Amino acid sequence: MDSFSFCTSKISIIIIFLLSFHQSESQFIQSTHLLDLMIRDYTIRNFKLNLNTGITQKIYLPSNFSGIDIETVKLRCGSLRRYGATIGGFHISSGVTVEPCSERVMLVRQNLGSNWSSIYSTGYNLTGYNYQLVSPVLGLLAYNANPDGVATNPYEVNVVGTDQNPILIDFLSNKSSGNPNLDPKSTKTNSSVLCACFTSNGNKTTFSEQVSPYVCKGTRQGHYALVTTLEPRKEDNGGGGGGGGMVTSSTEVSGGGGGKLSRWKVAIGSVIGSGIAAILLGMLVVAMLVKVKKKAMREEMERRAYEEEALQVSMVGHVRAPTASGTRTLPIIADDRYKNTHLNHYP
Template identity: 30%
Template structure:
């Protein structure tokens, strides 16, 4: 959910919550809001508190345990806390990539009580007395707490066990839930195929290198054998031939002795 959608949802919840209040709501009483049919499965409630009492004692409603020493500004004599539980509609509004929700998305926002002028102001909180505890029903092991911020980002943290229920600690108003990581989409067969492919590639590479090495060794052996044969032939030639030799490069080559044939007169007759 992006920033605008999250803010719009919070505005709708507080609007329905205030419309559902009696003419003279009692301080410290939690009132359930009436929602239209398109929010079936969603629960919204609101409680009005005196600011001084809230700062000294904190509050404990709808699964949110708020400690004392929470300061809010701007200052109002009375504050309204709007709680929401998206229930079965949680995944319609919030999600975490590669994770699945294992608890409903719950949230709270604190507003200055509108009073006679009817203006409604969302307050900024500063917690000096410790974090707010959000209690969830028991969830599977390895679950993570997740906080959804109004700018569309989220943050995950570990679950605490400060109460009998699974609990998340938060330090600001917003929306919260618990998630577990989705299992890998690859099947055992896929994993086996991947392993076999890697081994095949490794074996192919080793085989190619082995063939190249064998070919190089064979080439060198043939070359050495030929050079030895040439050396033997040269030595045999030197022993058996009476021809003179001369050096040509690094090899000795036989040469014939130059004999000039003397001219012979065919007839002795002299005219």
């Protein structure tokens, strides 16, 4: 187990060394667990061993982790149980349990800021819960430590409290604030703002009410943030980009052009368009039928006019009948000799 932890630590250090040559972009790291390991290794490498137990130390990360604020402190496990501790907005009550811990524990407080908090928004699918971040993500992690320094094979230690002895997270403290939407002068809890707890052992998120304005309560180490209900986007032609997907207002601003039509508008438009097309098609069919009928009537009239011109029509009683003009020639005997000869044949 020790050799495995040692190898994991070495691999993390190598990854950090490679990433130090890149620019500061949150897209390089998409795993929240990997980010915790890198922060842990940087903290261990830069921890000042000559500081006394209980003295808070600030850890400066490389430029590719720009926006992350780290503080650490080394404490005795017994002192942490009896007296609790305060570090960068986290107030650990007395009576918590620390396990497994033989003698000392190293607490690491993270403030991911606006550049890196979006990793938790996407990794834990906050939009699937219909929520958005309104504060930076604050993290509190604990690791084992040797009496003479930090352990060479660090592993995470569980700091567990209860409802009576909780861990309070103050988002308005000088160390953890940084969001203009959090009003330090507010004296009542905003009901639309909830506390979100991101478990470190899985992609599970729990939501709870604030215990006081912008103060959340937890029962163990982990990552916490303030969230509010996700609201529809509004168009803004002036669109400016926020940092790392961090939402800094109750209305998310879109920097693009026009939005998509809703489904019901598309349906109504389709019905109206189909109706107009059907009316135009019906009018076309009627016009064609009228044209054909007029053509047939015109041909019938022409036929009747021709027949009436060829044969004169006259009334015979109450009936119209065609009549012809008297143009037939009556028979005439050619001469008297033929007449006499013809008459002699008959007695």
